[in-house]
Amino acid sequence: MTLSTCLILAGLLFVIGLVGAMFRRNVVTVFMSLEMMLIASMLGFVAFAKYTDTVDGVLVCFFIFALAAAEVAVGLSVIVAYYRLRQSASLDDLNSLKN
Amino acid sequence: MAEDYLFYLFGAVTLTSALLMVVNRRPVNSVIAMLLTILGVTATFFLLDAPFLATLLLMVYAGAIVVLFLFVVMLIDSAVNPFKLGWVKTTLSAFAVLAILGGGLVWLFADSGSIPPVGDGLESGSALSYSAEPQTFGLLLFTRYIVLVEVVAMLLLGAMAAVLMLHRQREIPVQK
Numbered sequence: 001m002t003l004s005t006c007l008i009l010a011g012l013l014f015v016i017g018l019v020g021a022m023f024r025r026n027v028v029t030v031f032m033s034l035e036m037m038l039i040a041s042m043l044g045f046v047a048f049a050k051y052t053d054t055v056d057g058v059l060v061c062f063f064i065f066a067l068a069a070a071e072v073a074v075g076l077s078v079i080v081a082y083y084r085l086r087q088s089a090s091l092d093d094l095n096s097l098k099n
Numbered sequence: 100m101a102e103d104y105l106f107y108l109f110g111a112v113t114l115t116s117a118l119l120m121v122v123n124r125r126p127v128n129s130v131i132a133m134l135l136t137i138l139g140v141t142a143t144f145f146l147l148d149a150p151f152l153a154t155l156l157l158m159v160y161a162g163a164i165v166v167l168f169l170f171v172v173m174l175i176d177s178a179v180n181p182f183k184l185g186w187v188k189t190t191l192s193a194f195a196v197l198a199i200l201g202g203g204l205v206w207l208f209a210d211s212g213s214i215p216p217v218g219d220g221l222e223s224g225s226a227l228s229y230s231a232e233p234q235t236f237g238l239l240l241f242t243r244y245i246v247l248v249e250v251v252a253m254l255l256l257g258a259m260a261a262v263l264m265l266h267r268q269r270e271i272p273v274q275k
Contacts, residue, residue, distance in 0.1 A: 001106040001146065004208045009110045009143070011204035013117055013136075015197060020121035023193045028126045028172055032133050035164065036117060039140050042156075050147045055227045059239055061152055065159050066251040070258035072164050076171045077262045083175040 006047035014040035025091045027079050031072075038068050106146050113139030126172045134165050150231055 017040060020033030042061045049057025079089070086093055116135035123129045137160045144153035207213055227235060240248055 001103050004214050005106070005110075006143075006147070007208040007214065008205055009113065011208060012114055012201055013140075015200045015204065016114065016117045016121055018200070019193050019197050022196065023189050024121070026126060028168065028175075029121075029123075029129050032120060032129055032168060035160075036120070036133070036136065039137065039156075039160070043140055043143060046144060046147050046149050046152065050149070050229055053229045055229050055235055055239065058149055058152055058229075059236060059244060062155075062236070062240070063244075063247060063251055065155065066255060068164065069159065070254050072167055074258050074261050074265075076167055077265050079171060080174060081265050089175050 003047060003051040006051075007044060010040045010043035010047065013037075013043065027082070027089050027091055030091065031075055031079065035068060035072070038064055038071075102146055106143065109139045109142040109146070113143065127169075130165060130168050130172060133168070134161055137161050137165065148229070148231055151233055151236070 014037050017033045017036030020036065021030050024030050024033065042064050045057040045060050045064075047057075049055060082094075083089055113136055116132045116139065120129045120132035120136060123132060137156065141153045141157050141161075144150075144156060227239065
């Protein structure tokens with residue numbers, strides 16, 4: 001359990017979230033993958049804070065918490081409004097700007 | 100030594116459940132897998148000597164955000180064909196991206212020497228040293244990061260106003 005193993009864990013978690021956001025078409029799953037990437041970045045911040053013996057990285061995590069809470073509230077309400085408009089939860093139906 | 104084993108155990112739990120979350124077809128199972136991922140990250144935070152942050156992660160994410168996701172999954176009937184390009188193409192390209200990015204970052208963080216050894220000029224002189232006490236967080240939040248706290252307050256206010264505007268009572272025309 002060194003700095004590099006912690007960073008590898010955080011990076012792999014981030015990459016898995018990125019793959020989910022790239023290749024899924026369900027809106028809710030894509031949104032959960034975004035949350036996963038935020039958690040991965042938090043893990044990286046805490047690992048750097050611990051192994052450089054500073055406290056600022058932990059404080060950044062508090063702001064990430066607030067950001068994630070705001071993002072989830074707004075994003076999920078947008079998803080619900082979109083579902084009420086289109087009766088669908090697929091990203092492929094979000095194409096009204098296409099033509 | 101026991102910490103090492105626990106770290107690898109919880110790391111394996113985290114990565115496995117994250118993969119399950121991404122590949123699951125039903126959103127409810129994805130939400131439960133995300134809960135497991137959050138529990139794994141929480142255990143890793145405990146191992147990294149950040150118990151306050153771990154408790155906060157458990158309360159905010161597992162207590163609030165996952166429940167919100169469950170409500171939305173319940174609310175909308177998401178019978179979506181889960182892959183964009185078809186099954187085989189999606190699996191192949193997802194594994195390609197995962198292998199390229201994952202291999203690259205394992206090389207970057209493990210072998211490339213970009214992470215200097217701990218205690219080798221990494222410490223900054225003026226910062227407070229790492230601690231798990233809430234007093235330290237409070238002191239820094241109300242001195243050095245006070246502007247950022249105000250910005251976060253404005254952000255939360257804006258989010259609340261946005262949600263209220265999105266869901267005010269009116270007739271939404273149904274387009275087909």
